[in-house]
Amino acid sequence: MTRTIKVKNVLIGGGNRVTVQSMTNTKTADIAATSEQIERLIKAGCDIVRLAVCGDEDVNACKQYIKNFDIPLVADIQFDYRLAIKCSDIGFGKVRINPGNIGDEDKVRELVAACKANHTPLRIGVNGGSLEKNVGSGAEALAKSALKNVALLEKFGFNDIVISVKSSDVVTMIQANRLVGKECDYPLHLGVTESGDVETGTIKSSIGIGSLLADGIGDTIRVSLSGDPVAEVVAAKNILRAVGLDKNYCEIISCPTCSRCGYDLGSVVRAVREATNDVDFPLKIAVMGCVVNGPGEAKSADLGVAGGGDKAVLFRKGEIFKTIPMGDILPELNKLIAEFKKR
Amino acid sequence: MTRTIKVKNVLIGGGNRVTVQSMTNTKTADIAATSEQIERLIKAGCDIVRLAVCGDEDVNACKQYIKNFDIPLVADIQFDYRLAIKCSDIGFGKVRINPGNIGDEDKVRELVAACKANHTPLRIGVNGGSLEKNVGSGAEALAKSALKNVALLEKFGFNDIVISVKSSDVVTMIQANRLVGKECDYPLHLGVTESGDVETGTIKSSIGIGSLLADGIGDTIRVSLSGDPVAEVVAAKNILRAVGLDKNYCEIISCPTCSRCGYDLGSVVRAVREATNDVDFPLKIAVMGCVVNGPGEAKSADLGVAGGGDKAVLFRKGEIFKTIPMGDILPELNKLIAEFKKR
Numbered sequence: 001m002t003r004t005i006k007v008k009n010v011l012i013g014g015g016n017r018v019t020v021q022s023m024t025n026t027k028t029a030d031i032a033a034t035s036e037q038i039e040r041l042i043k044a045g046c047d048i049v050r051l052a053v054c055g056d057e058d059v060n061a062c063k064q065y066i067k068n069f070d071i072p073l074v075a076d077i078q079f080d081y082r083l084a085i086k087c088s089d090i091g092f093g094k095v096r097i098n099p100g101n102i103g104d105e106d107k108v109r110e111l112v113a114a115c116k117a118n119h120t121p122l123r124i125g126v127n128g129g130s131l132e133k134n135v136g137s138g139a140e141a142l143a144k145s146a147l148k149n150v151a152l153l154e155k156f157g158f159n160d161i162v163i164s165v166k167s168s169d170v171v172t173m174i175q176a177n178r179l180v181g182k183e184c185d186y187p188l189h190l191g192v193t194e195s196g197d198v199e200t201g202t203i204k205s206s207i208g209i210g211s212l213l214a215d216g217i218g219d220t221i222r223v224s225l226s227g228d229p230v231a232e233v234v235a236a237k238n239i240l241r242a243v244g245l246d247k248n249y250c251e252i253i254s255c256p257t258c259s260r261c262g263y264d265l266g267s268v269v270r271a272v273r274e275a276t277n278d279v280d281f282p283l284k285i286a287v288m289g290c291v292v293n294g295p296g297e298a299k300s301a302d303l304g305v306a307g308g309g310d311k312a313v314l315f316r317k318g319e320i321f322k323t324i325p326m327g328d329i330l331p332e333l334n335k336l337i338a339e340f341k342k343r
Numbered sequence: 344m345t346r347t348i349k350v351k352n353v354l355i356g357g358g359n360r361v362t363v364q365s366m367t368n369t370k371t372a373d374i375a376a377t378s379e380q381i382e383r384l385i386k387a388g389c390d391i392v393r394l395a396v397c398g399d400e401d402v403n404a405c406k407q408y409i410k411n412f413d414i415p416l417v418a419d420i421q422f423d424y425r426l427a428i429k430c431s432d433i434g435f436g437k438v439r440i441n442p443g444n445i446g447d448e449d450k451v452r453e454l455v456a457a458c459k460a461n462h463t464p465l466r467i468g469v470n471g472g473s474l475e476k477n478v479g480s481g482a483e484a485l486a487k488s489a490l491k492n493v494a495l496l497e498k499f500g501f502n503d504i505v506i507s508v509k510s511s512d513v514v515t516m517i518q519a520n521r522l523v524g525k526e527c528d529y530p531l532h533l534g535v536t537e538s539g540d541v542e543t544g545t546i547k548s549s550i551g552i553g554s555l556l557a558d559g560i561g562d563t564i565r566v567s568l569s570g571d572p573v574a575e576v577v578a579a580k581n582i583l584r585a586v587g588l589d590k591n592y593c594e595i596i597s598c599p600t601c602s603r604c605g606y607d608l609g610s611v612v613r614a615v616r617e618a619t620n621d622v623d624f625p626l627k628i629a630v631m632g633c634v635v636n637g638p639g640e641a642k643s644a645d646l647g648v649a650g651g652g653d654k655a656v657l658f659r660k661g662e663i664f665k666t667i668p669m670g671d672i673l674p675e676l677n678k679l680i681a682e683f684k685k686r
Contacts, residue, residue, distance in 0.1 A: 127635075129631075171557045194596045196612070197595070197612050203585050210513070210553075214517055238542070242513050257569065258395040260421075287569075293470050293536065296471070
């Protein structure tokens with residue numbers, strides 16, 4: 001169990017819900033474009049939004065965002081510890097620093113003093129592409145860099161820390177997080193960095209983030225994709241759902257079909273997805289082609305349909321509900337979905 | 344290290360390349376449709392194709408496929424051990440049986456005799472939705488059922504075995520495979536079953552299959568998606584690539600961009616992807632927005648570009664190659680990609 005870190009009204013670690021983060025890719029100083037993107041990220045289900053802060057113009061714009069939005073905002077700082085201090089002073093929910101480029105101990109001490117005064121947590125964000133010198137490379141180097149910098153913050157009496165060790169290599173990222181998780185109880189922010197476009201990046205992120213979450217490692221996650229950050233939030237939520245950490249949605253169990261399937265299962269799955277996109281309570285629907293795994297999966301779902309010969313069998317709450325002609329599958333399922341939604 | 348199982352000309356286990364499997368979803372008896380699908384699966388990079396065999400009409404069609412295709416074919420048998428014997432007799436590369444429904448020991452003994460005579464390996468394919476009675480549920484039950492049936496085959500002196508323990512629940516699937524992998528050295532066929540449509544199913548499969556592969560568990564994989572099985576092969580290959588088990592392609596490392604990025608990185612990534620889709624040798628290209636992680640990632644790639652101020656820096660084989668205006672990124676990268684392709 002990790003310790004709990006408070007980022008404004010959102011708690012990271014300590015067994016709290018695993019939160020979803022993303023980052024704006026508009027110009028931070030462009031208040032119209034950035035505000036619009038923050039709004040879209042909130043609407044998509046993002047819990048924490050990070051912004052790159054590169055100068056005073058950005059700091060001034062961020063004062064507006066902090067005033068206008070309830071969602072906790074995180075300042076992403078590279079190179080300039082004075083900017084990090086300003087971001088703590090103006091009320092950012094958290095400041096992310098990169099130990100690879102933040103500078104020497106004196107600078108870190110000054111930053112810690114500000115963060116203590118303002119109750120601003122720091123994320124130590126280590127990245128394979130910007131690792132500090134003389135620690136080598138690979139999973140052990142990432143972990144070593146993170147833990148060395150944690151020790152520095154601890155030396156200054158600071159424990160309000162979140163850690164990330166990111167790599168564009170999935171296996172390295174998994175191993176680095178396992179190493180850090182063994183050595184300390186600070187919450188871990190998980191991400192595969194520079195993971196590429198939506199198609200391959202989603203797969204890399206799913207493996208890296210998902211495998212750690214499946215083993216109970218990780219407290220907050222950020223999927224990095226080249227593209228609209230809203231896609232990052234969608235992928236992150238799907239990862240949480242896939243490992244059972246978000247149950248408030250409609251899970252659709254559906255088979256790949258084979259020669260045994262006697263109806264157009266694909267179109268039923270698409271229609272059920274469409275009809276249940278707005279479900280915000282735990283609901284499980286099994287759409288199955290035949291009698292091999294059909295009855296088993298359908299029985300353990302809230303609603304299920306399994307083909308069999310030229311008929312289909314509907315299941316509700318683990319019991320056979322009705323035998324129907326194949327052509328009635330969709331209207332019958334829709335009726336039952338509507339019933340569940342009314343409750 | 345698992346033992347090696349020979350499925351015609353393809354080796355599973357024993358440290359051989361992790362192979363990609365898929366399954367036709369046409370009617371097996373429909374020779375035109377099924378042949379066309381097998382061809383498309385081969386073209387997509389599938390190594391082994393499975394077909395459901397439900398009766399003698401299917402068996403007859405399969406004789407044609409076995410004659411016409413070099414790719415190893417696997418018969419998927421449910422319920423009927425006599426069909427399994429016929430499939431071994433006509434020369435299928437492997438037969439998959441489901442211990443949940445294949446019947447008693449005498450039937451298995453008869454099947455084993457045929458498989459021994461024909462040198463046909465068997466896959467013990469356990470599925471959460473069709474688990475045999477009296478083993479309970481969850482990861483331990485899946486593993487227990489598989490190992491119990493392995494012991495039965497071993498009792499009959501048969502060791503030509505591949506094992507799969509599949510569940511529609513990702514965490515259950517991961518845990519079940521870890522349990523089986525600890526207990527025996529038969530090759531493991533990995534899959535998340537009934538994982539849903541392409542979007543959510545790819546994420547579930549990536550986590551389940553990818554996390555095991557990242558730990559060195561798994562010898563052959565099948566992604567199950569409701570839809571065209573070619574999409575299963577594409578996802579499977581992306582999973583292998585993400586965990587470093589297939590290096591013969593162009594890996595694109597690209598950042599999610601943030602306020603620091605000074606050029607349209609998304610369109611460069613898309614163009615680079617387009618220009619490198621045909622690359623069948625290891626090539627790594629980093630497309631990075633700024634100087635934070637850009638130089639680090641670009642240096643460790645074969646080709647890289649990192650934005651910085653109003654210029655971009657090109658890297659080749661770890662060295663700075665050229666500083667160019669932002670507008671020249673794509674033509675310059677394309678020139679270098681063409682050079683690599685010529686070698």
